[in-house]
Every structure is written in structure tokens, then in C-alpha cells.
Amino acid sequence: MANPELSIGALGKLTGTKVETIRFYEKIGVLPAPARTAGNYRSYGHDHVRRLTFVRRVRDLGFPLETVRAMLDLADQPDRPCGEVDALVVEQLREVERKIADLERLRDELDRLAHQCRRGGRMAECRIIEALSPHHEDGRCCP
Amino acid sequence: MANPELSIGALGKLTGTKVETIRFYEKIGVLPAPARTAGNYRSYGHDHVRRLTFVRRVRDLGFPLETVRAMLDLADQPDRPCGEVDALVVEQLREVERKIADLERLRDELDRLAHQCRRGGRMAECRIIEALSPHHEDGRCCP
């Protein structure tokens, strides 16, 4: 069970990633080059599934590949003392919390909109933009 | 107070957007072309601030410009009956909720990591990748 030996197409289906994207991640070093079969096909194991899933999720959440790389480095260096990476972790944490707050505002407005639709309302009462307009309680906007 | 008459640089500073990006949004029709001064400078009002802030936030949350356009359309057509856009709203709602769940998992793991760092731990116990690995409770992964 440790070695499912997936083809690139199977890995793609499992993780919702295009085959070309997987090869691209290998080229830029985000996903390690897998073993090859006799016919020169890539052969992936369970670690690849976990790592690729992680990469796709973090990308989908709007972080750049540079951040993905930084996070993967955290996980890849087990002997590294935490101190030197603390600042990075705290910084990511702050950004994640900001994104959660923005998404919750967006969700609430979409939710309100959906209920209004169900009651036969019109778009005039749509306040989707206001939901993510400048928040005067904290003063600043996007980074 | 309805017309602050901002220059492109001032709008950029207010919304955390590069000047070139603002001009780019105008070119592709996401931000309406503003009035011009005698010297052909762009002159922005409060509506531009709100709209641009919205665009930047939604982009920052990992949605493509296509989705931003769809959301802006919702807000731009006040007479449109809700029924025809209900499906879009529900779809966005689902995606927003999925992203919130992913971000919360990521936040919890970063939080755990930060506390561990403070106690002088090592990266060996870092489970940041597991935090966003395939969730077997729902079976599927990224879209």
C-alpha cells in the first residue's frame, strides 16, 4: 500500500491536476522527479500524491509558488531548528487569517444574495461589492 | 465627498494596486475608463475605489478574473431578476466555503507550528503537508 505506482494520468485524475502541470512542477523542482518504467513512463508513489495535493490546494488559495516552495521547505528539513522559520510561519499565519476574514465576508454576502434570489428579489439589493470594499475598521486594503 | 478626484497613483496607494495594473484593468474592461483632466490625467472617484478594492480582494483570494467579471456583472445589472443568476451565486458560494475550510486547516497547522517553535521544537513534527493532503472524508480534491 506504500507504493501504488501511478502513471502521470492517474496521478492527475487523483489530484485534479493536468498532466502538463505535473510535468511543469517537476521541471521547476516543486515535485521531485519520479522513478521511470522500462518504457520511460513516470511512476508515482503515495508521497507524490500528498505533495501534489498540498501544492494544488495552496495554489488554489491564491498563494504564489514561491510561498508553496517556502512551506515545502519547512516540511522538508526535519532537523532544522524552528527558530529560524518562526517569522515565516507567523507571516503566513497572518495572511491566512486575513484571507479567511475576506472569504467569510464574501460568503455571507453570497449567502444573503442566494436567499434573496429564492424569494424572487432583484439584483438591485446586491451588495457584493460593498462586502469586500475598504473596511474602515482596519483602514488598509490588499497587500 | 462623493468625488474625491484621485490621480492614478493615489488610487494605487489607497488600494494597494500598481499603477500599471490599474491601466491594465481599464484596458480589459474590469474597471471603467475614468474622466480625464485638462492634461489628460486619469481622474478617479469613490466608485472606482470600491470597485478596484473588490477586484483586488477577489483576485487575492485565488479567483480568476473571469469570476471577478461574473460577480461584477451581478452587481452591475440592478433590474435583472435574481433567478437567472442564482446558479452562479450558489456555485461561487460552494467554492468560497471549500476555500474557507482549506484555509482553516492551513491556519490550524501553522498555528500549531508557531506554538511548537516557541517551545524550541524541531521541524520534524511539522505536519503542514498532511493538513492539506487528500481528505478521505470527502474523497475528492482540487477542482
Next chain:
DNA sequence: CTTGACCCTGTAGTAACTCCAGGGTCCATG
């Protein structure tokens, strides 16, 4: 009246994919 900060248009470059051409591998089926 000039000088530095800021604006204009237009084009070229970058990040992160995405698609395609031209060709090899694998295997189920005739």
C-alpha cells in the same frame, strides 16, 4: 524656468500554467 515627481502610450518580459506537434509505448482485439 528648470527640475523632480508623477502621468501618458505602447511594447516587452515574467509567472504559472496550457496546448500542440511529432513521435514512442502498451495492450486488447481481430
Next chain:
DNA sequence: CATGGACCCTGGAGTTACTACAGGGTCAAG
């Protein structure tokens, strides 16, 4: 055993969403 369709290979061009110049105009302060 051959052969055709699904899948894989490499390398390169195209797309999206910016980002960074180049070459030049505007404007307020000194």
C-alpha cells in the same frame, strides 16, 4: 502477431494576469 486507440514522451509555442521599461508629456515648487 499485427494493429489501432489510449496513453506516454520531449520540446516549444500560446494564454492569463500582471509587471517593467522606453520615450515622452504635465505640473507644482523653488
